[in-house]
Amino acid sequence: MKTLVIFYSRTGRTKSIAKILSEKLNCDFEEIIDKKKRSGLKGFMRGGLAARKGELTEIKPLVKNPDNYDVLLIGTPNWGSKIPPAIRTFLVENKNKLKKVAFFCTQGGEGDxxxxxxxxxxxxEKNPINSLKLTTKMINDGSHHEKIAVFINQLEN
Ligand SMILES: Cc1cc2nc3c(=O)[nH]c(=O)nc-3n(C[C@H](O)[C@H](O)[C@H](O)COP(=O)(O)O)c2cc1C
Structure with missing residues (x-):
C-alpha cells in the first residue's frame, strides 16, 4: 500500500508527529505550505478567525501527487475545533484524487x-479508515508513542 503523510503545521508540533509516522511507515512525507504568513500573535488571531469562517487560502504547489498513493495520512492542528485554511484548501483542491484517508490532529488541550x-x-467526502488525536500533554510526557504505535498497527492490519 503506497502511503503519503501530508500535513500542515504552524509551530512544528504536527510536523514532528508527521515525521514519526512517515519514519515508522517508511513512506513519503509532504508539508502543506500556506502562502499567507501565519506566525506571531497576528497570525494566531487572523488564523483562528479564518478557520472559524471556513476561509480558503493559497497553498504552495505540492511536490507529491496525491493521486499516486493508496492512502493519505492527513495531519492538522486543531484550531478552535476547526481546521487551518491550508488544510481546508488542500482537501477542497484534492478531494477527487484521494482514495483512502486517515487523519491525525494535534491540539493544546484535552478537547474532544x-x-x-x-x-x-x-x-x-470520505470517511477516514483511522484517526489519531494527540494533545500537547501526551507529546510532552511521551505517551504519544504508544498511541502512534496503536494507530499504525490498526492501519497495517
Ligand atoms: C488559531 C489557533 C487556535 C487553536 N485552538 C485550539 C483549540 O481550540 N483547542 C486546543 O486544544 N488547541 C488549540 N490550539 C493549539 C494547537 O492546536 C496546538 O498547539 C497544536 O499542537 C499546534 O500544532 P502545530 O505546532 O503543528 O501548528 C490552537 C492554535 C491556534 C494557532
Missing amino acids: GTEVFDLMSNIC
Whole structure:
C-alpha cells in the first residue's frame, strides 16, 4: 500500500508527529505550505478567525501527487475545533484524487477533537479508515508513542 503523510503545521508540533509516522511507515512525507504568513500573535488571531469562517487560502504547489498513493495520512492542528485554511484548501483542491484517508490532529488541550475529523471528512467526502488525536500533554510526557504505535498497527492490519 503506497502511503503519503501530508500535513500542515504552524509551530512544528504536527510536523514532528508527521515525521514519526512517515519514519515508522517508511513512506513519503509532504508539508502543506500556506502562502499567507501565519506566525506571531497576528497570525494566531487572523488564523483562528479564518478557520472559524471556513476561509480558503493559497497553498504552495505540492511536490507529491496525491493521486499516486493508496492512502493519505492527513495531519492538522486543531484550531478552535476547526481546521487551518491550508488544510481546508488542500482537501477542497484534492478531494477527487484521494482514495483512502486517515487523519491525525494535534491540539493544546484535552478537547474532544472529533469535530476536526468530522469537518475534514465532510470536506473531502470520505470517511477516514483511522484517526489519531494527540494533545500537547501526551507529546510532552511521551505517551504519544504508544498511541502512534496503536494507530499504525490498526492501519497495517
Ligand atoms: C488559531 C489557533 C487556535 C487553536 N485552538 C485550539 C483549540 O481550540 N483547542 C486546543 O486544544 N488547541 C488549540 N490550539 C493549539 C494547537 O492546536 C496546538 O498547539 C497544536 O499542537 C499546534 O500544532 P502545530 O505546532 O503543528 O501548528 C490552537 C492554535 C491556534 C494557532
